[in-house]
Amino acid sequence: MPTDTSTGTPVVRIVGVTKVYSMGEETVNALAGVDLEIEEGDFVAIMGPSGSGKSTLLNVLGCLDRPTSGSYFLGGVDVAQMDDNSISAIRSRRIGFIFQSFNLIPSHSVLENIEVPMFYAGTPPESARKRAQELASLVQLGNRTGHRPTQLSGGQQQRVAIARALANDPMILLCDEPTGNLDSVTGVEIMKFLTKLNEEGRTVIMVTHEDDISAWAKRVIRFRDGKIYEDVRRKS
Amino acid sequence: MRATRIIKLGLTSLVTHPLRSSLAVLGIVLGVASVIAMLAIGAGASEEAQAQIRSLGSTTIRLYSKKPPEDGGGSTNRSRMVIYGIKYDDLRRIDETVPDVAAIVPVREVSTTLWWGEKSAESYALGTMVSWLSAARQSVARGRWLNEVDMVNQLPSAVIGAGLAKKLFQHNDALGTEIRIGTKPYTVVGILAGGGAGGGKIGGANARMADDAVFVPMTTVKERWGDRNVKRSAGSTDIELVEVHEAILEVPAPELVIPTAEAVKALLARFHKKEDYTVVVPLALLEESKRTKRIFNIVLGSIAGISLVVGGIGIMNIMLATVTERTREIGIRRALGARRRDITLQFLAESLTLCLVGGIAGVGLGLLVPVYVEWKFDLPTLVHPDSVALAFGISAATGLLFGIYPAARAAKLDPIEALRHE
Structure with a gap:
C-alpha cells in the first residue's frame, strides 16, 4: 500500500469487483470484474449508456452497496465487507454525495441541511453550526441560510448539496449526474464550482452521460456491459 | 448526546x-x-x-326491626295495632344460646320532634345503654356519655349528635341546656364527635344516623313512653308496638362474625313467623x-x-x-x-x-x-x-x-x- 501523500497516491483502489443481481430466474452482472485506481486530487468522469454499470459502481464507491466479490480500498482501508455501523461512519466522514435531484431534506433549512452529515458524525452542535455558516458562504448562499429548499432555485439547491457534501471534509466527492436537473447555464455554473474544488485538491468522481459535462474532467472512464472499455486521460 | x-x-x-x-x-x-x-x-x-360499612364496625352484627309486609285486605280507614320487630326475649335468647356474643346493645326509637325554647328540629330520640358508645364506634366531643347513674335513676339526661347540635343550637352552646323531646324535658350532658357515623341504606336496612339523633337512657324511655309508638295519619291511627328498633351485637374477633351471624339468623327465624327484622353483617358487606x-x-x-x-x-x-x-x-x-x-x-x-x-x-x-x-x-x-x-x-x-x-x-x-x- 503506498503511503506517500503525493498526487500519485490512489485514494480509491478497487480490485476484481463484481456485482451480481438476481432478478427472479435471471442473474444480471452489473459489474463484471472491475479494477480501478483513482489518485488523490483527480477529477474523473464515468460515462456509459444506461445499464452499463456506472451507477452500480458509484453506489459501491459510495458504500451504499456492497460488491458481490472483490475488494474496495478507500484511503487504504478495505471497506467492502464492513458492518452497518462502520460503513455508516465511512459514509459520513469519508464520502460526500452530490445527487442529480439534489436530495435535500424539505423540512430543513439550508443550514440544517448542511449540518446533517456533521450530526451523524457526532460534531458538537455549536461547531457544526459555525462550519455550516462557512460552507453556506462558500457556496454563495450566506444570505439564505434560513430558507427551505423549496424557496431556492435548482442551482441554489445543488450548491446547498455541495456545501453539505463538503461538511465533514471527505476524501472523495461522488457526483451522480450533478447537472442533470439543471439548465445548461446553471449546469456550467455548478461545473465551475466542482472544478474549483478540484483545483483546491478535492478528488471528484462524477457519473454523467453528457459529453459536455465529462469535458470538464481530467480523466474519462467509459463503461459497457459492466466493464471498463476505455480510460482516457485528457491533456491539461 | x-x-x-x-x-x-x-x-x-x-x-x-x-x-x-x-x-x-x-x-x-x-x-x-x-x-x-x-x-x-x-x-x-x-x-x-x-x-x-366500616363505620358500622367489622366485629359487629346489627339487627334492625322492620315493619312486615301488609297482609292485605285491611281497610286503611281504621285504627290498627301493629306488633312487630325484635323483642327483648330475642336478645335474651341470643345472649343465652349463641356463643361468642360479647355484648348486646339495644336501641329504642322514639321518633319525635326536638324542641329548644321556640326552635324545633326533627330528630330520632333513641333510648339506649351505656355500652352503645363503644359498640357503635362513636366518641364524645364535649361533656360526657350516658352513665350507669342515668340508667338506674331513669334520669332525663341527653347526648346529642354533632349534626343535630349544629342544626338546633347553631352558634350557641348546647351543653347544660334544657331541651324537650315531645313534651318531656331533658338536659344535654354531652355532644357526640360525629363523623364516620353509618347511616342511610345499608344492606337493605335504613340505619339511623347518630349524627342527627339524641340519645337518652333506655330506662327513661321505657318509663316515659312505654313500648308503644303511636303514629297518626289522616283518617287513621296506627299504633305500632316495637320493643327494640335496633340492636348491636359485639363479637370478639372478625373470624367469628360470620358463624355468629348465621346462628343469630337461625335463632330469630325460629321465633319470628314474619320477616319483621333484618340482620346486617358489616364484615360480609365489606367483603x-x-x-x-x-x-x-x-x-x-x-x-x-x-x-x-x-x-x-x-x-x-x-x-x-x-x-x-x-x-x-x-x-x-x-x-x-x-x-x-x-x-x-x-x-x-x-x-x-x-x-x-x-x-x-x-x-x-x-x-x-x-x-x-x-x-x-x-x-x-x-x-x-x-x-x-x-x-x-x-x-x-x-x-x-x-x-x-x-x-x-x-x-x-x-x-x-x-x-x-x-
Missing part, C-alpha cells in the same frame, strides 16, 4: 404536522383519560360505600363491596386496555404512513452517514413523543372529568396517583410497542431503493 438530538429531531417533525399528529394522538388521549376518569369514579363510589370493586376494576381495566390498543394502532398507522412518505429522506440520511440505529431511534422517538404528549393530555382530561362529575352529578370520586401513573406508563409502553415495527421498517430500507423512491 446524539440520542437527545435525534429525539429533538423526532419532535420537530411532529410539530411540522400538527393536525396529523393531534389526530394520531387522539386515541391515546381518550384511552388514558377514560382509564383515569373511570377508575376515579369507581373508586369514589366504592370508597364511600366501604367507609360507610362483597371489595369483590364488586375487584370485578369493576377488571372490567374497567379491560375497556381501558382495549382503548389503549386502539390508540396504539392509530399511532402505528400514522407512523407507517410517515415512514412511507419519508422513504426518500431516510435514504438521504443513510447516504449521509446515518446508521440503522439512528433511523430506528428517530422514528421511535416520534411515536414515543406522540404517546407521551397524548398521555399528558389524557392525564389532564382524566383529572378534569372527575371534577366535573363531582360538581355536576354530586358523585364522590377518588383519583388514585397509581391510576395516573398506570395510564401514563401504558401510553408510553404503547408508543414504544407500536412504534417499534414502523421504526424497524424504516431502518431496514435499502438506502439505494430509498433514494430512488419518489
